Amino acid sequence: xxxxxxxxxxxxxxxxxxxxxxxxxxxxxxxxxxxxxxxxxxxxxxxxxxxxxxxxxxxxxxxxxxxxxxxxxxxxxxxxxxxxxxxxxxxxxxxxxxxxxxxxxxxxxxxxxxxxxxxxxxxxxxxxxxxxxxxxxxxxxxxxxxxxxxxxxxxxxxxxxxxxxxxxxxxxxxxxxxxxxxxxxxxxxxxxxxxxxxxxxxxxxxxxxxxxxxxxxxxxxxxxxxxxxxxxxxxxxxxxxxx
Numbered sequence: 001x002x003x004x005x006x007x008x009x010x011x012x013x014x015x016x017x018x019x020x021x022x023x024x025x026x027x028x029x030x031x032x033x034x035x036x037x038x039x040x041x042x043x044x045x046x047x048x049x050x051x052x053x054x055x056x057x058x059x060x061x062x063x064x065x066x067x068x069x070x071x072x073x074x075x076x077x078x079x080x081x082x083x084x085x086x087x088x089x090x091x092x093x094x095x096x097x098x099x100x101x102x103x104x105x106x107x108x109x110x111x112x113x114x115x116x117x118x119x120x121x122x123x124x125x126x127x128x129x130x131x132x133x134x135x136x137x138x139x140x141x142x143x144x145x146x147x148x149x150x151x152x153x154x155x156x157x158x159x160x161x162x163x164x165x166x167x168x169x170x171x172x173x174x175x176x177x178x179x180x181x182x183x184x185x186x187x188x189x190x191x192x193x194x195x196x197x198x199x200x201x202x203x204x205x206x207x208x209x210x211x212x213x214x215x216x217x218x219x220x221x222x223x224x225x226x227x228x229x230x231x232x233x234x235x236x237x238x239x240x241x242x243x
């Protein structure tokens with residue numbers, strides 16, 4: 001029997017193929033959880049303690065498969081980390097309706113589908129849900145109307161779900177700031193430098209640092225925390241350089 005923060009727990013992590021999701025999978029495994037990793041992209045092969053599912057988190061069928069796998073393979077589900085995300089940059093007057101719909105589906109609807117499908121299992125275990133929002137929920141940035149709407153919706157949805165399903169299920173939301181993931185690969189060096197300088201920490205965050213926050217909220221260490229948000233942004237939302 002393991003001794004980790006998530007020992008004997010079964011967790012689902014979406015957006016698991018890269019970035020924050022991949023870091024959360026590794027941290028959960030290190031904390032002795034058994035993990036079902038979900039992504040529309042190809043993932044590394046399954047290994048002891050880890051099962052993988054290829055599927056679109058905006059589709060109800062994916063969540064039925066995930067819940068069935070948790071029930072059939074492990075007999076329980078303790079944690080859902082709804083983390084999958086997509087962003088298509090354009091101001092509202094230029095953003096195609098299909099692109100708006102896709103961002104709302106992946107970023108926001110998927111969280112609804114997760115709870116819609118898995119609430120029964122989570123109730124049985126006294127489980128936890130952790131949603132990944134973004135500092136876009138708090139601060140407007142040009143060119144991201146659908147992404148901001150979805151991430152802001154996740155903050156409100158997380159609060160509502162906590163009220164709806166407590167005390168059996170705890171629900172909390174993390175709001176990452178500038179985290180150095182593959183999303184930054186196409187960003188120029190000067191823009192990266194300015195983004196890092198805009199934080200109090202004076203650097204980008206690492207996916208593993210967000211994973212630490214997610215693990216805390218998923219574990220018994222946060223047993224009296226529900227319906228709240230945790231900003232993980234190196235102080236990006238705390239500072240501005242003009243009066």
